[in-house]
Amino acid sequence: MVSRAAWLYIGLVVLATAALVESTPVGTRVTPHFWRELVILQLLFLICDSTPAPLVSRQTKWSPSSAATLAAVVLLGPVAAALVGAVSLVSIKRQLRLDGRLFNGAMGALSGLLAGKTYLYLHGTVGLPSFGSKSWVLIGAFAAAAAVHVMANQGLIWGVYRLNRGRRMLRNEGLESSLPLLLVSDLGYAAFGLIIASLWVLMDAFAAVLVLVPLFVARWAMGQFAEQQRAYAATMKALCQAVETKDYYTRGHGDRVSFGAGMIARQIRMGADRTDAIEFAGMLHDVGKLGVPTQVLQKTGPLTEDEYAAIQLHPMRGLEIVREIGFLNEALAGIMHHHERIDGKGYPMGFAGHEIPEFARIIAVADAFDSMTSTRSYREAKSIADAVGELRNGANTQFDPLVVDAFIVALEREGWPLPAPAAKPTDLTVVTVKDHDDPTAPLRVIDVP
Amino acid sequence: MTGSAMTGPPSSERWSSWQALDSGRLLLMSTAAMLVLAAFATATISVQHVEKKTALAFGGFIALGELLRLALPGGREAAPIAMVGGLSYALLINVGPSNGHTASGSPQPASALMVIAVAAIGMMVGSLPHIAAGRPAGLTGMCTRLVAIACVAFAFRPAGYALVHHHSWEVALAVMTPLVLLGWLVDTVVGALIRADDVGARFSVAITDEIRVQWALGAGVGASVIIIVLGAEVMGLAELAVFLGPLLVTQIAFRRYAGIRATYLQTVRSLARVTEVAGYVEAGHSRRVSRLAVAVGRELGLPERDLLQVEYAALMHDIGQLSLRDPIPGGATVLVSEPDQERIAGLGADVIRQAGVLEEVAELVRCQSWPATGHKPGPPLGSMIIRAANTFDDLVGASTERERSAAALDRMRQDQRGYNPTVVAALSEVAGRRLAWRL
Numbered sequence: 003m004v005s006r007a008a009w010l011y012i013g014l015v016v017l018a019t020a021a022l023v024e025s026t027p028v029g030t031r032v033t034p035h036f037w038r039e040l041v042i043l044q045l046l047f048l049i050c051d052s053t054p055a056p057l058v059s060r061q062t063k064w065s066p067s068s069a070a071t072l073a074a075v076v077l078l079g080p081v082a083a084a085l086v087g088a089v090s091l092v093s094i095k096r097q098l099r100l101d102g103r104l105f106n107g108a109m110g111a112l113s114g115l116l117a118g119k120t121y122l123y124l125h126g127t128v129g130l131p132s133f134g135s136k137s138w139v140l141i142g143a144f145a146a147a148a149a150v151h152v153m154a155n156q157g158l159i160w161g162v163y164r165l166n167r168g169r170r171m172l173r174n175e176g177l178e179s180s181l182p183l184l185l186v187s188d189l190g191y192a193a194f195g196l197i198i199a200s201l202w203v204l205m206d207a208f209a210a211v212l213v214l215v216p217l218f219v220a221r222w223a224m225g226q227f228a229e230q231q232r233a234y235a236a237t238m239k240a241l242c243q244a245v246e247t248k249d250y251y252t253r254g255h256g257d258r259v260s261f262g263a264g265m266i267a268r269q270i271r272m273g274a275d276r277t278d279a280i281e282f283a284g285m286l287h288d289v290g291k292l293g294v295p296t297q298v299l300q301k302t303g304p305l306t307e308d309e310y311a312a313i314q315l316h317p318m319r320g321l322e323i324v325r326e327i328g329f330l331n332e333a334l335a336g337i338m339h340h341h342e343r344i345d346g347k348g349y350p351m352g353f354a355g356h357e358i359p360e361f362a363r364i365i366a367v368a369d370a371f372d373s374m375t376s377t378r379s380y381r382e383a384k385s386i387a388d389a390v391g392e393l394r395n396g397a398n399t400q401f402d403p404l405v406v407d408a409f410i411v412a413l414e415r416e417g418w419p420l421p422a423p424a425a426k427p428t429d430l431t432v433v434t435v436k437d438h439d440d441p442t443a444p445l446r447v448i449d450v451p
Numbered sequence: 452m453t454g455s456a457m458t459g460p461p462s463s464e465r466w467s468s469w470q471a472l473d474s475g476r477l478l479l480m481s482t483a484a485m486l487v488l489a490a491f492a493t494a495t496i497s498v499q500h501v502e503k504k505t506a507l508a509f510g511g512f513i514a515l516g517e518l519l520r521l522a523l524p525g526g527r528e529a530a531p532i533a534m535v536g537g538l539s540y541a542l543l544i545n546v547g548p549s550n551g552h553t554a555s556g557s558p559q560p561a562s563a564l565m566v567i568a569v570a571a572i573g574m575m576v577g578s579l580p581h582i583a584a585g586r587p588a589g590l591t592g593m594c595t596r597l598v599a600i601a602c603v604a605f606a607f608r609p610a611g612y613a614l615v616h617h618h619s620w621e622v623a624l625a626v627m628t629p630l631v632l633l634g635w636l637v638d639t640v641v642g643a644l645i646r647a648d649d650v651g652a653r654f655s656v657a658i659t660d661e662i663r664v665q666w667a668l669g670a671g672v673g674a675s676v677i678i679i680v681l682g683a684e685v686m687g688l689a690e691l692a693v694f695l696g697p698l699l700v701t702q703i704a705f706r707r708y709a710g711i712r713a714t715y716l717q718t719v720r721s722l723a724r725v726t727e728v729a730g731y732v733e734a735g736h737s738r739r740v741s742r743l744a745v746a747v748g749r750e751l752g753l754p755e756r757d758l759l760q761v762e763y764a765a766l767m768h769d770i771g772q773l774s775l776r777d778p779i780p781g782g783a784t785v786l787v788s789e790p791d792q793e794r795i796a797g798l799g800a801d802v803i804r805q806a807g808v809l810e811e812v813a814e815l816v817r818c819q820s821w822p823a824t825g826h827k828p829g830p831p832l833g834s835m836i837i838r839a840a841n842t843f844d845d846l847v848g849a850s851t852e853r854e855r856s857a858a859a860l861d862r863m864r865q866d867q868r869g870y871n872p873t874v875v876a877a878l879s880e881v882a883g884r885r886l887a888w889r890l
Contacts, residue, residue, distance in 0.1 A: 133547060133686045141689060183703070190700030193693050197678060200685045205620045212678060216697065219671035223704035230708060233808040234715040240806035241722045244773050247802075289722070292729035292773075323728055327721050328714045 008165045012101060015108040015158060019084065022115050026080050039207070040082050044089045046070040046198075046210045047110075050217060052094040055225030057184075058232065062159065064224050066217045068151055068188060070210075071114040072195025075147050077202060079128040080118025087114035105162065113154035121147035130203050131196075141196070148192035152185060181274070191220055242285050245292055252288075252437070254421050255372055260284035261419060262368025263361075266405060269412040276332065280361050283333035287340050287365050290320025291438075299438075302380075313438050314349040317341055336361025340369060341438075343400045363402040367393065367409050370401070373439035376421050384442075386418060396441055475648055476591060479641060483594035486601050490568035501561050505546055508688045510573040512536035512695075517577025520589065521702055522709050523664055525755055527642075528592050531705075532698050533577065534672050536691075537570040537596065538634050539679040541604035542627050544615055547687035563604035570600050591645055599638040603630050620681060627680065631673040639665055653752050660755040671701060716762075723766035731772040736844055741765035743840040743881065744833075750877040751832065761833045764815035768837050771799025771816075789822060796820040822869045835871040839863060839878050842870070856882050 047070035054063035067090075074083040087110025091103050098106075122128070126143030133140065194213050201209035242256045263284035267277040291299070294316050298309045305313070321338045339353060339362035346354030374389040384392070390410055397403035516533030523529055540561070561569070574593045582588050607630055615623040639661050647657035675698065682690040723737045744765040748758050772795055787795075800817035803809050818834035819841070846859035860879045863870040 131685075133689060137687065137689050141693065183707075187700040187704065190696040193696035196693055197682055197690075197697075200682055200690070201678065203685045204681055208620075212674070212681075215674035216671050216678065216701070219667055219674070220697065220701050220704065222667050223701055223708055227704060227708040227711060230711045230715060233806070234711055234718065236808050237715070237806040238718055238722070240802060241719075241725075241767075241770070243805060244770055244802040245725055247774055289725060290728070292725050295730075319728055323724055324721055327717050 005165060008162060009101065011161060011165055012105045012108065015112060016104065019108050019112040019115065022112070023081060023084055026115065026119070036078060036082070039077055039202075040074070040085060042207045042210055043070045043074045043077070043082075043086050046073075046214075047086050047089045048093060049214070050221075051090055053218075053221065054095070055221045056228045057224070058228045064184070064187075064221075066191045066194065066220055067110075068148075068155070068192055069194035069198060069213065069217060071110065072117060072144070072148055072151060072192050073198035073202075073210075074114065075118045075121050075151075076126070076131055076144060076196060076199035077129065080115050080122065083114035083118040084111040085114075087111045105158075109155060109158045112158065113151050116154045117147040117151035120150040131199050132203075133200070144196045148189060148195065151192060152188045155188070156181075156185060187224070191217075238282070238285060242289070245289055252376070255376070255439075256285045256288060258372045258419060258421065259287060259365065259368045262371060262409070263365050265412040265416055266364045266368065266409050269408040270405075279329060279333040280336060280364060282329065283336040283361055284365050284368060286324055287320065287337050287369065288316070288439075289323050290316035290318065290337075293319035293322075314341075316438075318350055332359060332361045335359035336365050338362070340365040342366070344402055345399045348400075358402075363405050367401050367405050369439050370396070370441045371409070371418075373437050374442060375418065378437050378440065383420075386413070386420075392442055400441055475644055479594050479598065479645070480590065483597045486567050486597065487571045490564040490566075490571060493562070493564045494568035497562065497565065501565055502546070505540075505543070505688065506561065506565070506569050508691055509536055509540035509543075510569045510576075512691055513540075513570055513573030514577035515695075517574045517593070518580055519699075519702060520581075520592075521705055522713075523668070523705070524709055524712050525660070525664060527646075527664060528589055529665075529668060530577075530589075530592065530596060531668055531672050531702060532695075533574065534596055534599070534634075534638070535675045535679065535698065536573065537566075537600035538603055538631060538672070538676040539683075540569060541566045541600055541634075542607055542630060542676060542680050543683065544612065544623060544680060545684045547684045547690075561608075563601070563608040566604040566608070567597065567601050570597060595638055595641045595645070598641060599634045602637045603634040606630055606633060623681065624677065627677055628673075631676050634676075635665075635669045635673060639669070650749065652749055656752050656754055663754075663756065668705065716759075719763055719766055723770065726769045726772055729773065731775070732769050733848060735849060737766050737769060739849065740768065740837070740840045740844045743843060743878070743885075744836050746881045746885075747836050747840060747874065747877045748833070750881055751836070751873070753832070757833065760812050760815060761836060763809065763812045764819075764833060765837045765840060767799065767803055767812070768816050768819055768841060769795070769799065770802050771795040771797065773802075774798045789820070793820040832871075832874070835874045836878075839870055839874045843878060843882065 047067045050065045050067035050070065054065035057064050071083050071087045074086040088107045090110040091107030093103075093106070121143050124139075124143035124146050126140055126147065131140055194217065198209050198213050201212060205212070239257065243253070246253050246255060260281045261284075264277055264281040267280045272280070294312050298305070298312050301309065317338050317340060321334055324337060325334060336359060339348075339351065339358055342348035342351065342353045342358045342362055343366075344355055344358070344363075346352055348358075371389055371393060374384045374392055375386060377383045390413070393401060393406050393409070397406045513533045513536040516530050516536050519532060520528055520530045541563070543561070574597065578588050578593060607626075611626050611630065615626050640658065642665075643654065643658040643661040646652070646661065647654045650657075652660075675694065679690055679694055682694070686693065720738065720741075723741075726732045727734050727736060741762050745758055745762050748761045753761065775795070796817050796819050800813040803813040803816055815831055815833040815837060818830040819838045821830040821834060821838075842863060843856075843859050846862070847855045850856075860875065860882065863875045863878075864872070
């Protein structure tokens with residue numbers, strides 16, 4: 003459902019568009035020609051807009067339809083551009099509700115209109131473009147109009163996200179993580195608007211048909227990327243789950259640590275690439291556990307020095323497995339050092355303070371928090387409040403206090419995906435496994451005299 | 452990087468094809484070199500007749516395209532922007548009104564040899580930064596593109612040009628479309644010929660693979676060429692600058708797509724090793740099985756798409772063992788009972804199916820234990836390949852002893868129920884080559 007604020011926002015956008023259209027002169031060229039060209043451009047817009055490519059976030063889709071709007075800016079003027087953009091209202095997309103259509107239509111119209119006004123303001127001439135001595139003026143005005151169009155589009159979408167943000171944010175529900183790249187792409191494809199307009203001089207409406215091919219190749223490439231990216235994430239998750247199947251209690255641990263690490267990364271405003279990398283590192287931080295013999299992981303009593311050493315080795319085992327993946331080096335460092343402590347008493351290297359890489363300090367907090375809020379065979383799950391208390395206690399000794407603070411702020415805003423309350427497994431063969439991540443029950447090592 | 456496992460080691464038994472490869476490449480390069488020589492010879496004579504601004508703009512465009520090469524899936528390299536630049540210069544009819552005052556004067560349209568000279572200079576300039584950065588110069592790719600551009604230029608000039616020069620855009624479109632297609636075809640066929648020799652695939656398979664990978668890019672290049680040629684009549688050389696925008700961002704999209712595919716493969720390769728780290732299978736087992744399986748698949752003429760699935764399935768074929776409480780001694784699934792083999796295969800397929808995007812791979816993993824299930828319509832070829840490769844590696848491992856290899860192959864030959872004779876024959880071929888190469 004859409005919140006009341008979002009409806010108000012959509013209403014405002016519609017009103018603003020209507021008022022602006024009202025106050026803009028339609029132009030000098032309202033001839034039968036005008037209507038024919040308008041309908042053709044609207045058709046082009048409809049074709050593009052009805053076959054959008056999915057983006058990675060699944061929340062928005064991408065289509066090169068802005069080319070049609072911007073062609074209208076040059077050929078027919080601002081009001082016509084608004085009329086082309088408004089076609090989004092009736093685009094043939096399944097699963098689009100009225101509020102979505104209204105918003106898309108109003109957004110298309112408003113950004114088309116603003117682009118048209120910019121074009122006129124910068125002395126762009128409306129009509130079939132002529133590239134004489136003043137061609138650079140025309141190209142410059144068009145580039146500015148395209149920039150305004152992209153900005154208006156993304157700005158309006160951003161507004162909707164802000165309003166829906168009051169509700170709990172789910173993973174991947176933010177704006178496209180590669181927003182800058184999306185902006186650049188939109189700007190690049192906007193050039194098709196001018197190309198359509200100039201080909202129109204030569205071949206009239208066939209210009210719209212000719213550009214369909216490159217537009218669809220562009221759409222194909224965008225869609226392929228999103229598809230591969232999703233397949234990649236899903237495969238990675240499945241493989242991590244396979245690693246976790248051995249231990250009933252830690253299922254979903256990697257996924258939740260990944261979520262927590264991403265949450266902290268967003269809170270401290272890490273860039274999109276690094277956020278993606280830390281989410282992957284969080285997902286994979288414990289793969290090295292597979293290299294620890296099962297008897298050691300399952301031992302309930304104190305550990306011998308050798309057994310403890312085997313556990314201490316697991317981050318390095320993890321590194322060994324993932325080293326060849328084309329990750330940022332930072333993600334590798336995060337996996338390697340996620341059991342270091344700020345006071346230098348951690349493993350495997352015994353780093354202290356800022357010797358510990360940032361990724362590792364972040365993963366350590368998310369890791370410990372998930373361990374405490376999950377049920378273990380030897381204890382019940384702690385409440386979120388208790389676990390937060392433990393994190394605060396551990397700040398400056400085990401955890402980086404800045405990371406703990408960032409986590410707590412983000413936690414209040416976004417909530418935590420608690421694991422399904424662990425119904426005791428009916429499988430009787432499940433054995434007690436000590437959780438090496440649990441800061442409240444540190445591993446005990448036999449003192450060798 | 453992408454295709455490092457797809458390109459097997461060179462083999463001594465294939466010396467004939469190695470020589471063919473060398474001569475194929477040699478032929479391509481000498482053709483290109485002769486074209487360039489002829490082009491330079493004429494260009495120095497007739498350079499004053501050619502409009503320098505246009506030549507410079509297109510040459511720069513080609514150089515930029517050569518600088519921004521694109522890695523495609525399967526370890527291919529393309530330079531779509533250079534191709535667009537070269538083909539549109541070859542087909543250029545008229546440069547529009549912004550240059551109107553000069554175009555009405557004396558300058559002749561560029562001859563085919565002039566086009567080749569400009570393209571060659573552009574490519575050389577564009578490849579200099581690659582050489583300076585220590586990357587391969589990509590000579591084969593450049594020669595392929597140059598030959599394709601030359602074919603189109605010779606087909607179009609002077610006859611085609613004379614035909615379309617004074618006619619409407621419909622005629623130009625009708626003449627240019629087949630020519631653009633010709634350029635793409637030459638590029639694809641030459642590329643497939645070179646690749647077939649590189650990876651040891653049949654030409655018929657290589658050409659289908661090439662078309663499958665290249666069609667989208669090819670369609671984009673072709674349409675861009677036509678738009679640039681027609682647009683330049685209206686917009687003049689500014690068209691090139693404007694069109695660079697969409698071309699660059701499309702190239703970014705392709706690059707991201709190829710990048711994520713490469714990371715995907717790397718990740719599966721790495722994570723498949725968890726079974727080794729956990730002590731379920733011998734070190735290097737998954738990777739050896741996948742290499743062997745891909746080589747056998749290629750020997751049997753599988754297309755690249757199926758090979759990728761075989762590679763994924765082979766990498767993950769033992770993932771089901773993670774669900775076992777205790778590792779099988781030595782990790783060799785060939786030594787456990789058939790019901791157990793089936794159980795492990797089923798568990799592994801379940802894990803892979805969880806991903807939701809690798810249904811076919813999961814099916815390949817599940818069917819690798821078909822003798823136990825009595826698979827009715829016959830198991831998929833990929834499963835038979837993986838089963839044979841797995842058995843071979845379980846029995847032979849990293850060893851290079853001829854006797855062990857021969858014994859393993861004999862064992863599979865005698866078990867007609869468990870191993871497909873055709874697959875075993877291909878495996879024996881591949882294994883023989885592998886030994887020859889190692890010794």
